Amino acid sequence: MAFHPRRALAVFWKDSLDLRKNKGLLWTMAVLPAMLVLIPAGIVYGYAHDPGDPSLRTMALFYDPSIRTAASAARFLIDKTLTDWFGLYLIMPIFVPIFISSQSVAGEKERRTLEPLLASPVTAAEILAGKSLASLVPAVALSVAAFIVLCILVDLVAWPYTHELLLPNGMWLFGVLVVAPLFAFFGNGIAVLVSARVAEARMAQQLSGLVTLPLIGLVGGQLAGLLKAGTVYYAIEGGIVLLLDLALVVAAIRLFDRERLISRWV
Amino acid sequence: MSAIEVVGLTKRFGPRLAVDRLTFQVDVGEVFGLLGPNGSGKTTTVRLLTGLLSPSEGQASVCGYSIAGAGESLRRAVGLLTENPGLYDRLSARENLMFFIKLNELEPREAWARAAHYLARFGLGGREDEPCGSYSKGMRQKLAIVRAIVHRPKILFLDEPTSGLDPEAARTVRDAIAELATEGSTIVLCSHNLVEVEQLCQRVAVIKTSLLALATIDSLRRSDPVLEIRFAGDPAPFTPAVASLPFATSVSVRGGTMRVQLQSEEQAADVISHLALAGARIYSAMPARMPLEQVYLDLMRRDGVG
Numbered sequence: 001m002a003f004h005p006r007r008a009l010a011v012f013w014k015d016s017l018d019l020r021k022n023k024g025l026l027w028t029m030a031v032l033p034a035m036l037v038l039i040p041a042g043i044v045y046g047y048a049h050d051p052g053d054p055s056l057r058t059m060a061l062f063y064d065p066s067i068r069t070a071a072s073a074a075r076f077l078i079d080k081t082l083t084d085w086f087g088l089y090l091i092m093p094i095f096v097p098i099f100i101s102s103q104s105v106a107g108e109k110e111r112r113t114l115e116p117l118l119a120s121p122v123t124a125a126e127i128l129a130g131k132s133l134a135s136l137v138p139a140v141a142l143s144v145a146a147f148i149v150l151c152i153l154v155d156l157v158a159w160p161y162t163h164e165l166l167l168p169n170g171m172w173l174f175g176v177l178v179v180a181p182l183f184a185f186f187g188n189g190i191a192v193l194v195s196a197r198v199a200e201a202r203m204a205q206q207l208s209g210l211v212t213l214p215l216i217g218l219v220g221g222q223l224a225g226l227l228k229a230g231t232v233y234y235a236i237e238g239g240i241v242l243l244l245d246l247a248l249v250v251a252a253i254r255l256f257d258r259e260r261l262i263s264r265w266v
Numbered sequence: 267m268s269a270i271e272v273v274g275l276t277k278r279f280g281p282r283l284a285v286d287r288l289t290f291q292v293d294v295g296e297v298f299g300l301l302g303p304n305g306s307g308k309t310t311t312v313r314l315l316t317g318l319l320s321p322s323e324g325q326a327s328v329c330g331y332s333i334a335g336a337g338e339s340l341r342r343a344v345g346l347l348t349e350n351p352g353l354y355d356r357l358s359a360r361e362n363l364m365f366f367i368k369l370n371e372l373e374p375r376e377a378w379a380r381a382a383h384y385l386a387r388f389g390l391g392g393r394e395d396e397p398c399g400s401y402s403k404g405m406r407q408k409l410a411i412v413r414a415i416v417h418r419p420k421i422l423f424l425d426e427p428t429s430g431l432d433p434e435a436a437r438t439v440r441d442a443i444a445e446l447a448t449e450g451s452t453i454v455l456c457s458h459n460l461v462e463v464e465q466l467c468q469r470v471a472v473i474k475t476s477l478l479a480l481a482t483i484d485s486l487r488r489s490d491p492v493l494e495i496r497f498a499g500d501p502a503p504f505t506p507a508v509a510s511l512p513f514a515t516s517v518s519v520r521g522g523t524m525r526v527q528l529q530s531e532e533q534a535a536d537v538i539s540h541l542a543l544a545g546a547r548i549y550s551a552m553p554a555r556m557p558l559e560q561v562y563l564d565l566m567r568r569d570g571v572g
Contacts, residue, residue, distance in 0.1 A: 004371065007368070007371065009368075014357070111354075112350040112352045113354055114352070115346075116352040116410070116414075119348075120370065121341045121342050123338065259318070259320060262318050
């Protein structure tokens, strides 16, 4: 069966239009990037505002016993915060596609719009491609936009202390431009698969959201000093997710078929 | 020529038999009714014939395409109105229709002109840019009909088109279907609304998992012929005479009218001459048709007993 890009783009067009008109979902989606940008900027401000605070050295010594002064401890903690925070930041490119794809696939079942769609000439692969695109484009765009805002805020609050630009750095650029899209693809794939099996968008969101738990666990490990994050660490995470993405593509193509979608829902 | 040929069509969902060995055909230009109670397999049959489900056994061709494997070509040839209109509420009527115009890869300007023509005909003209969420049920159903026909399908499947509508909205939807029928479209109307089927369809298949009856509405209603005789005076004294006829299966009297159930229509002449010989004065005698509802209920009852 031939793949018609125009039909996949039609699905993308419709889903994007529907998303733009879904104010509730847009507000929900905006909360996560706002938190992921404001919190690290606030933490960096705390360290840069009073770098001589002796308690900073105590904190820094927990992670690195070679820290000598409170001032160098402040810089160490700022750098560590920014490095570790990327682990949490990756929740955004996973979660945004989960929000969108759950609405667009399970939401179609819930609103009973799936049957007319499946009765049209569009193929399951075209629906899958169009819906994935409609979820990935905003997820990646939001990740990049939030990163730009994060760079501006962090540099603004840290400048009086560091007198240099902390962001963007190589690790964050690699992370936002390479690792984050892989995570977005992962979040979308999980949401599409779960949505194809359940009848309600909310249930699809809740079940798909569980995939962020390992990521939170990893960040917990970083904060406990058990894992040391950095470019290589995130590259390994990205590599693992790439393999999972490939498995998801195979699974999605096998599971996302007309009959399964219709009979799961009736 | 047949628009639809169905032979031994069967569908199972796991152990559950949804449709059992259906066999029927629908002619080009015919308005064909698919009757049956809830859960009788009507919607499954429509889904099979529109390529949404594949059969467990049997075969069917729709517009010359086999339902097993034709896929895209089949879906291009048919239009489907689902029981629920299935519109995108946040999008306007125009955006909903444009989406399906794009999915069918139609020339947008020409297809929109056609859609706008139908919108105007169904009383939706001028409201195409309002979100569908603000439409009434009847308006939504009419918009869904326009969506189902915008690509000029050869066969239109209408699954419970007036279900859940108030009488006025149901009437406007029925009128819209009748208009399409006059244009020569082949329509398969799936319903348990007998009035609607009686008004719109030429032939019906009554199903309850399997096929219970397949006939024109007229012949279904005349399957047990009833003669209705109006008397000048009281018909009661003539009841024993008519009841004694071997082919009169039942005789009833109400006011000045006697109803005689016969085994065949030809026996009506014998009843009339018998009454005339007995001295009855008759105003009129004509075959009474059983209401479709009665026919349908009898079929369901027989199937339940069987």
